[in-house]
Amino acid sequence: MIGVLALQGNFDSHIKILKKINLKHKLVKTSNDLISINGLIIPGGESTTMTNLLRKNPSLVDGINSLAKNKPILGSCAGLILMSKESNDSRVHNFAFLDVITSRNAYGRQVHSFESRINVKDGSMKSDIEVLFIRAPKIDKINNDVEVLATYKEEVVAVRQGKHIGISCHPELLNETLIHEICFKGKHEVS
Ligand code: GLN
Secondary structure, three states: OOOEOOOOOOOHHHHHHHOOOOOOOEEEOOOOOOOOOOOOOOOOOOHHHHHHHHHHHHHHHHHHHHHHHHHOOEEEEHHHHHEEEEEOOOOOOOOEEEEEEEEEEOOOHHHOOOEEEEEEEOOOOEEEEEEOOOOOEEEEEEEEEEEEEEEEEEEEEEEEEEEEEEOOOOOOOOOOOOHHHHHHHOOOOOO
């Protein structure tokens, strides 16, 4: 069962993807909801708003930190910003599950939202998937132990560190399941 952080943002679309790949889900609003989950999704939305809601609930923050020690966390867009070690906005909470530096809204404003294909590569598996960029962050710096999982026009748009994955755009809004499968069902290796 995978938890979906449901404080704010587009958690519904992640639930659809989990259903599509036959994984059970649980909405996470308090630390008690973290009991018996095998992974967590931090959805897109507004990282500052999510930060404010998290700050009101320190036990939830502690619970997510402990979960991350042995269970995979997947963050998309605002979720990636929260998972990064550092971002360009001091109002944002950084869980630091991914040793990267992100900059908020670096792909432009809402009106600059766009759909595109990104190139995913995991070991010998290569696949293009359709995603939406909506006020997406850029990954400006990647430190040691962080793998590049996807690129768009040679820019890194998804990374993995250990079990955790962060992606700057939204595959879930276009019904793409690959990133969720990689995160929660293991690596895709093509012989
Ligand atoms: N720009 C938003 C933020 O900084 C993220 C946008 C999104 O999640 N689609 O939090």
